[in-house]
Amino acid sequence: xxxxxxxxxxxxxxxxxxxxxxxxxxxxxxxxxxxxxxxxxxxxxxxxxxxxxxxxxxxxxxxxxxxxxxxxxxxxxxxxxxxxxxxxxxxxxxxxxxxxxxxxxxxxxxxxxxxxxxx
Amino acid sequence: xxxxxxxxxxxxxxxxxxxxxxxxxxxxxxxxxxxxxxxxxxxxxxxxxxxxxxxxxxxxxxxxxxxxxxxxxxxxxxxxxxxxxxxxxxxxxxxxxxxxxxxxxxxxxxxxxxxxxxx
Numbered sequence: 001x002x003x004x005x006x007x008x009x010x011x012x013x014x015x016x017x018x019x020x021x022x023x024x025x026x027x028x029x030x031x032x033x034x035x036x037x038x039x040x041x042x043x044x045x046x047x048x049x050x051x052x053x054x055x056x057x058x059x060x061x062x063x064x065x066x067x068x069x070x071x072x073x074x075x076x077x078x079x080x081x082x083x084x085x086x087x088x089x090x091x092x093x094x095x096x097x098x099x100x101x102x103x104x105x106x107x108x109x110x111x112x113x114x115x116x117x118x119x
Numbered sequence: 120x121x122x123x124x125x126x127x128x129x130x131x132x133x134x135x136x137x138x139x140x141x142x143x144x145x146x147x148x149x150x151x152x153x154x155x156x157x158x159x160x161x162x163x164x165x166x167x168x169x170x171x172x173x174x175x176x177x178x179x180x181x182x183x184x185x186x187x188x189x190x191x192x193x194x195x196x197x198x199x200x201x202x203x204x205x206x207x208x209x210x211x212x213x214x215x216x217x218x219x220x221x222x223x224x225x226x227x228x229x230x231x232x233x234x235x236x237x238x
Contacts, residue, residue, distance in 0.1 A: 001191025001213065002233055006181055007202030010236075027179050027204060027224075029232035037156045039179070039226045040234075060146050060158070062125055064183055072120025083126030085146060094120065105146075105224060107158045113148035114121055115159075117129075 006041050021048025031057070037109025044068065044104070049097035055088045058112040061096060062105045068098030087114035125160050140167025150176070156228025163187065163223070168216035174207045177231040180215060181224045187217030206233035 011023035062085035069077040130142035181204035188196040
């Protein structure tokens with residue numbers, strides 16, 4: 001058993017101009033270090049955003065705290081609150097912004113599929 | 120963009136006797152449905168537990184809310200609170216229990232490695 005923290009105290013700003021007011025606390029090894037998928041906690045300050053860009057891999061964003069707005073390929077921003085998640089396809093343009101601030105889990109990786117309730 | 124909920128209202132009890140007081144809200148498709156990795160929110164009620172069993176895959180448990188106790192291969196229970204995570208190796212015996220209740224993210228999959236801070 002190996003222990004580590006993902007609290008606000010260990011989160012860091014990535015050197016990425018698309019990330020405005022965003023602190024990241026990784027949970028897993030990064031895809032860029034050879035992992036096939038990655039999970040991280042993103043804390044977005046009030047007024048912050050993850051600016052529009054295409055998804056490198058299929059991606060799930062799950063809002064754990066707070067609220068904001070998300071958009072996908074259509075560009076139409078929709079409100080999102082804690083307890084709600086979105087899935088973006090590989091290559092899909094998407095954006096996340098927040099007036100109040102939010103904390104979200106982001107999971108991404110090749111072949112990722114969202115949970116779909118059995119019909 | 121596809122939307123879905125992972126709130127308490129959609130969480131369900133898995134038919135697994137090792138899970139006592141546990142409601143699961145999946146985020147991703149399950150490994151048992153062909154996914155290479157899976158992520159889900161586990162809500163453990165006060166007094167509940169995920170009883171001792173070996174990890175099928177390398178696994179990260181990240182406590183999002185509440186507190187509890189975790190143990191790994193050594194069997195020694197250690198306190199854990201929101202903002203802290205543990206990594207268990209494939210095959211490692213482990214247990215999670217909580218007096219106060221907790222909500223945790225569990226991510227698992229072949230080859231999963233935890234985040235390790237650069238030295």
